[in-house]
Amino acid sequence: MKITKIETFRQQVELTEPFKISFRTITAVDTLIVKISTDAGLVGFGEASPIEQVTAESVDTEQVALDFFADLLVGSDPCAIEALHTKMDSALAGHTAAKAGIDIACFDLLGKQAGLPLWKLLGGNANQIVSDVTLGIESPEKAAQDAKKWVAQGFTELKLKVGVDDASDLATVKAVREAVGPDIDLRLDANQAWTAKHTIHMMAQFGDLVSAVEQPLPADDTRDLALVRANIDQQLMVDESVHSAKDALKIVADGGADLINIKLQKSSGLWGAEQINAIAESAGVNTMLGCMLETKVGLTAAAHFVAAHKNVHFADLDGFLTFKAPAWLHGGFENDGGVFTLSDEPGLGMTIDL
Ligand SMILES: [Mg+2]
Incomplete structure (x- = not known):
């Protein structure tokens, strides 16, 4: 061909x-x-x-x-x-x-x-994954209301964006936890907004309200990751600090992460994602597949990768939920709350009218 x-x-x-x-x-x-x-x-x-x-x-x-x-x-x-x-x-x-x-x-x-769906081609044996849904930075009231709405739709994992205002972040997390109860997994993403000292300070205050924090430090501040990881009770995930297999190797060798957020747009696609996931798995580090503001085309590729790999513990593939559904795009996966079921059609399993 x-x-x-x-x-x-x-x-x-x-x-x-x-x-x-x-x-x-x-x-x-x-x-x-x-x-x-x-x-x-x-x-x-x-x-x-x-x-x-x-x-x-x-x-x-x-x-x-x-x-x-x-x-x-x-x-x-x-x-x-x-x-x-x-x-x-x-x-x-x-x-x-x-x-x-x-x-x-x-x-x-x-x-x-x-003649195979990607989840099978990549070595998987199941076509279902669980994705979280991400809440942007909102007032505590709005965040709690949104969180309740997603949980009512069947989502069991929520990711909250933080990093603009400490008092508001704390109030939002408390309000969301109160709104959704104890059984929903809450993770934070600070998108490089904090220093090491500030991360340790903030995570002590969040305590057991949340299970993980993603990319609290600037992308190029990988030196302090191990220090942060040793001084917080929650899991430390890196995102913007890891684009390639080489980035991943350095961070896991330094003990700088519990989790790595792989995004196909950072890793040059599924080929690079395989390499990052293999390095992470060898070091005992689990991964998550995340997304940019992508349509279901990119998200479906990532969902196939999640379905195919046991080391990928989390999926943050919710971009399509915030979009008005494009008329030119069909198939890929169906979702029932956070449970995504991939198509058995070959490849991505999508029909795209372009
Ligand atoms: Mg992130």
Whole structure:
């Protein structure tokens, strides 16, 4: 099989309500849907969905990178995934979101050629996963109300964004815990907002209200991770500090994390995710699959990865819940609250009208 054409479609998706995290508020997002056509008549889809503050890439830069890769990769075998990554990496450093778009579309093609859903192709034996849902930074009252709504819909794990105002963060977590009761797992994500000292101080105050904190320190402050981990009772997860297998290796070797948040947009897709997860698993560190503000195309690829790997303990693949459902996108997975059931159709198991 040979790639005959790579096209990119810039799609705007509206959020159902504004979403606030420590460094910005979002109302709509643009994302790039990648379509790879082949001489076998099979078509694969992927998604490139960058967040500037995380990968230093924008939809504009990734559009340029994807146009470049389109010229570079026409004529290549889409099933030779390692060879494709080698080609892309030798030609252009970085641009992990564009590479993820290509990677996901090629895995979609690989599944379609094999007649297998990705969760099976990647070695899994079950098609269900459990995802959390993330609450943006809101007033304690609004957060408690939203948390109750999600729990009533069947979610059992909630992730709360924090890091703007300490008093408000504490009040919000207390209000949410009170609203949802003792059995719902609450995790925090501070998105690089705190110092080591401040993290230790804050986590002592949160106590057993929460089970984990994600990326409290700036992405490049990996030196203090082990210190923080030794001085908090909750689990420490890293996100923005880990983009590649090399990042993961350094952090687990230093004892700097209990959990790693893998995102396909950071890891150049499923190929890089496999490497990070393998390093984490070897070090006894579990992983989570997280997401950017992606549509179900990127989320479905990540959900297949979760279903296929026992070391992936958590999923934070809720992006689609905050979007108005795009009319051009069908299939992937169905969700009943936090339980996502993947399709048995080959590849991603999606139909995309683009
Ligand atoms: Mg995060």
